[in-house]
Amino acid sequence: MTFTDAASSSRTFRRAGQDLAEGFGRRELWLHLGWQDIKQRYRRSVLGPFWITIATGTTAVAMGALYSQLFHLELAEHLPYVTLGLIVWNLINAAILEGADVFVANEGLIKQLPTPLSVHVYRLVWRQMILFAHNIIIYVVIAMIYPKPWSWADLTFIPALFLLMLNAVWVALCFGILATRYRDIAPLLASVVQLLFFMTPIIWNAETLQRQGAERWGTIIELNPLLHYLDIVRAPLLGAEQELRHWLVVLALTVIGWAFALLAMRQYRARVAYWV
Template sequence: MTFTDTASDSRTFRRAVRDLTDGFARHELWLHLGWQDIKQRYRRSVLGPFWITIATGTTAVAMGGLYSKLFKLDLAEHLPYVTLGFIVWNLINAAIIEGSEVFVANEGLIKQLPTPLSVHVYRLVWRQAILFAHNIIIYVVIAIIFPKDWSWADLSFIPALALIMLNCVWVSLCFGILATRYRDIAPLLGSVVQLLFFMTPIIWNDATLRQQGAQRWSTIIELNPLMHYLDIVRAPLLGAPQELRHWVVVLVLTVLGWAVALLAMRQYRSRVSYWV
């Protein structure tokens, strides 16, 4: 077999899928590495990752209380709304921002440890899942303070959260490969995500737009895909009615995103080790 044959064989969907399945099969490795990331980051800290919980909770309470006063919104409704918005946003934000640096940050392991590339992405998503579990405690506390009626339909947040995790994987893969090849992508994504934060209904809602006479912005906001990801998790936890269009958009984007991720893995998986 010639070098050309070997190179062409590495650029197949079979190899791309094998990388993803082999990486997932090494769950003991990425589970351990993800947990070690948390421990190392908060080494010798008394509260550990709960510092992020405190920071997220403080921001959510401050912004929720401020906006409820400014726009005369019910605090019992708006505070849980804002809190869940921040918690889910942190998960999405990490998939984009940290995902764009996932391979560059693991340069040493990629060059020295013969493991599938997907291991580093699973490690990132697992780490963010741990932080999400810490942050959701904030909502539990607020739900106790401002109780609501629960129903079995509210459990739909579980498959919604699993769907977001699945999307975090392909987002990290795509942006990780792209930003490894073109290093200007990471800072560009930082600016774009910051803009999307203000365009996503996290600290404001439809009632806020109506009060400001900005209903025409609703159409523009609908074009923001992050809004749909946010809603499928937040709506059931708030006991709000779920809209089918949000699930349709997320499912369509999931299929398209994974198609792009598989294509990127097929074409450029073997080059990442040279780019880092």
């Protein structure tokens, strides 16, 4: 078999799916590596990853208190809203920005350790879920200070979180491959994500737009896909009314995103080791 034939045989959807399945099957490896990433980052630190919890909590309380005064909103409602917004945003932000760097950051392992490419993506998502678990403690504390009635419908945040993880995998695969080939993609994404932070209802809400007479911006903001990902996780935890359109948009983007991810894995999976 010639080199061209070998390359062509590796560019199939079966091989792409096999990489994803084998990578998920090596759970012991990426679970261990993800946990080691957390331990290594906070080595010799007394509080460890809880420094992120403290930083996120401080930011949430400061921004929630400030903007509740600026927008004349009830602190008991706005503080949990901002807190959950920041916690979920950190997860989305990491999936995009760290996802773009996932293969470049693991250059040594990719070249020396013969593992499926998806292992590095699962490792990234697992690491971010650990950090999410640390950060959600902030909301638990705030929910105890400002209690609200709960219902069984609030448990829909569990499938919503699963959907978020599923999307984080395809986002890291697509942007990771693209940014490995074109190194300008990572800084470009950083700028776009920073802009989207201000265009996403995290520190403001629909009531804020109405009070400022900026309802026309609501249509433009609806085009921001991150709004829908944020809402399906935040709304159930706040006990707010859930809107079907957010779920439909996320499900549609999940299908489209995975189609692109499989196509990217089919075409370029074998080239990542050379690009890094």
